[in-house]
Amino acid sequence: xxxxxxxxxxxxxxxxxxxxxxxxxxxxxxxxxxxxxxxxxxxxxxxxxxxxxxxxxxxxxxxxxxxxxxxxxxxxxxxxxxxxxxxxxxxxxxxxxxxxxxxxxxxxxxxxxxxxxxxxxxxxxxxxxxxxxxxxxxxxxxxxxxxxxxxxxxxxxxxxxxxxxxxxxxxxxxxxxxxxxxxxxxxxxxxxxxxxxxxxxxxxxxxxxxxxxxxxxxxxxxxxxxxxxxxxxxx
Numbered sequence: 305x306x307x308x309x310x311x312x313x314x315x316x317x318x319x320x321x322x323x324x325x326x327x328x329x330x331x332x333x334x335x336x337x338x339x340x341x342x343x344x345x346x347x348x349x350x351x352x353x354x355x356x357x358x359x360x361x362x363x364x365x366x367x368x369x370x371x372x373x374x375x376x377x378x379x380x381x382x383x384x385x386x387x388x389x390x391x392x393x394x395x396x397x398x399x400x401x402x403x404x405x406x407x408x409x410x411x412x413x414x415x416x417x418x419x420x421x422x423x424x425x426x427x428x429x430x431x432x433x434x435x436x437x438x439x440x441x442x443x444x445x446x447x448x449x450x451x452x453x454x455x456x457x458x459x460x461x462x463x464x465x466x467x468x469x470x471x472x473x474x475x476x477x478x479x480x481x482x483x484x485x486x487x488x489x490x491x492x493x494x495x496x497x498x499x500x501x502x503x504x505x506x507x508x509x510x511x512x513x514x515x516x517x518x519x520x521x522x523x524x525x526x527x528x529x530x531x532x533x534x535x536x537x538x539x
Contacts, residue, residue: 324356324363325423329430331404332484333444335372335384336477337466343477348372348489350386351527352403354426356419365403368527370493380448380470381496382461384479385523388445391463400444404481405429411436435482440464443479447519452496455507456515493525500524 334347350369356362372384390399398406398416405426409416412432414425440463448469450457461469463476494500504521506513513519 324419327354327356327418327423327426327429328352329426330484330486330488331408332482332486333372333384333404334478334480335374335382336479337374337376337382338475338477339376340473342377344374344376346372346374348384348492349484349486351488352405354403354405354418356423362419365405366526367403367522369488370490370525371523373492373496376470376474378471380450381452382466382470383447383493383524384443385445385447386526387523388447390445391441391443394439394441397439397441399441404442404444407438407442408436408481408483411442429483430485432483435480438479438481445523453499455497455499455519458507458516458519460517488527490525490527497524 328351330349330351332347332349334345336343336345338344348369348371350367353366353368354362355365367386369386371386374382374384376382387400387402390401393399398410400407405418406416408414408429409418409425412425412429412434414428414432415422416425417423418426443463446461446463446466447458448461449455450459459469463479466474466476500507500521502521507516507519507521508514510516
């Protein structure tokens, strides 16, 4: 018992220094793209685990799910990533960044101070079902590949001006978001990008990801990796 106490005390001290409350919810994202008059729509369900530290700095969220793929008639596929760089920010508003948590709380008029003061908003979020239409600066990052077989052909898409990446006749109709209790979506991205592997941090397998502009595998799919919490898949 004494030896166990010696082990537990440092662990307890570490937890008190940085551990906080955790919150879990699922969101459903639906991407609709007008492709030469035809409406292409795809949806995914992703689980989010947010953790607020005692120092009021939230830890990086754990996402369990995958990017939303929207195939186009020209053979290209648009991917709405799990996380990525925000679009030009708007003062007083919230971008997507590492998760849509703040976007949802803000647009649903729920308290956003969950990490340091009032967590009633994040506690209420899983119960809501209101669908919101995202503005461009609230959207996740979108990418496509000139050739799906080669990760180095990846390029970013501006949802307000997609024609520069996708060609004329393609525009974003809407991107909607809502909390849900549906099952997590899995398997679609892997079927399109068979080279995507859990051991590959960057898409091109390089140390820095220079050839793929820093894009990582975890932006396309998560919870397929042995180091992740498999229990999240059953939530």
